[in-house]
Amino acid sequence: MSVNNKRVFYVRYLANEIYADILRARPDVRLDRLENESPDEVSAPIVAAAHAYQVGAARDELARHFHVDQDLLKRAPNLLIVSSNGAGYDPVDVEACTAAGVAVVNQSGGNAHSVAEHALAMLITLSKRIIQADRAIRREANVNRNALIGTEVQGKTIGIVGLGNVGRRTAALCKGLLSMNVIAYDPYLSATEMAERGGEKVTLEELLRRSDYVSISCPLTKESRGMIGAREFALMQPHAYFITTARGFIHDEAALEQALRNKSIAGAGLDVWAKEPPPPDHPLLQFDNVLASPHTAGVTREARENMARIAAEQLLDALDGRRPPRLVNPQVWPAYVRRFERTFGFKPG
Structure with a gap:
């Protein structure tokens, strides 16, 4: 198995560090962190190479150029899946993702x-x-x-x-x-x-x-x-x-x-x-x-850990070729399957 052939990135924060722990236990996965202020020379190669983007659900905490829209999708030609930190996915243009063959998943039920x-x-x-x-x-x-x-x-x-x-x-x-x-x-x-x-x-x-x-x-x-x-x-x-x-x-x-x-x-x-x-x-x-309250209903230690765990497990399952259980745009599946097979050489189930 080649090392770090599956690329995942996130911006600013994760729901809980258990997410990083789970992904880093896999030798075939590379996890990159970016900041809202990361310069283009740092962020552009990471975004361009990424197969998955773990995106924060709070739209106002995420820099506009890291929202998942047509512009970001053009900068991320290898992107296969966008995973939100929580149940919501406000910074994600689901229709644009579907048109690009990119699956969108959330962590519905985790909090x-x-x-x-x-x-x-x-x-x-x-x-x-x-x-x-x-x-x-x-x-x-x-x-x-x-x-x-x-x-x-x-x-x-x-x-x-x-x-x-x-x-x-x-x-x-x-x-x-x-x-x-x-x-x-x-x-x-x-x-x-x-x-x-x-x-x-x-x-x-x-x-x-x-x-x-x-x-x-x-x-x-x-x-x-x-x-x-x-x-x-x-x-x-x-x-x-x-x-x-x-x-x-x-x-x-x-x-x-x-x-x-x-x-x-x-x-x-x-x-x-x-x-x-x-x-x-x-x-x-x-x-x-x-x-x-400032959008803190789901901000508890238990919910954050639970969402981070199911986010990591769902993303790894998807990168291993399984159909995600919390797929927001199921109509993307045929296009996603074709793009996934071109990228990794086998069809997801």
Whole structure:
């Protein structure tokens, strides 16, 4: 077996060092690290030779010239597979990859427990008005606790948008721990499949009207971009809370600001933003009934290690000729097979 004949690179950081440990245990794999500021004379040969790119999922942390688009694909003629660090793949133009015969894989499910726990933590914190109470007790000498009356979560209705790995875990926590009624919107699943995942299938409009809590856990796609705007917030009940641990751009931040200003909804828990992290003077950060975090729902020690491990194992399996289980663009497979065979001399299975 020739040494270092399979080339992999990443930029800036990995989810966990276990990824590098797993790859470096293979004598036929070379792993290169680049920085956002790496000069062209350093980065260009590595990108041009690469068969695989382990790309960070946070779009604003990655230099624009390392986003996977037509320009990078031209600079990476040998690239076969792009692997995201997490479930999301914001810096990746999937259509451009498909056209170029490049497979895109993610680590869907690797951080599901962490993200679902974060959504539940936001739900309870908002309901019990813990943030408002914390701020009040720090600002005021004599806090009026009757002005901080909260709401019990038990028995209420949560509407989950997207019943994938995170959504189904959120449903299990809400139903099992708090006896909540779970309704869900997911156009890609049947009513039977959704029932098996713990949710009653409803339309988006019905979900918004019925829910005491709306939780977004779907991926950012052409279909979901801008899905929650002024019309959707207007359908929610005045006592309802909006929570998202999904991706920025699924909800309209300006529309949410207006809904909060008009008291059309009770508050929001936001882990994702159009610009990450959001600036301190962001309008949504000025509301005491907004609970905010900088895209940290999936940032736990356990999730990072789990995602790094499955990313490394999936990538090595792909480079060894196996079909990746988390293939984002399955339609690329025939073109990918042809390119893989030209590169390594055998067809992937």
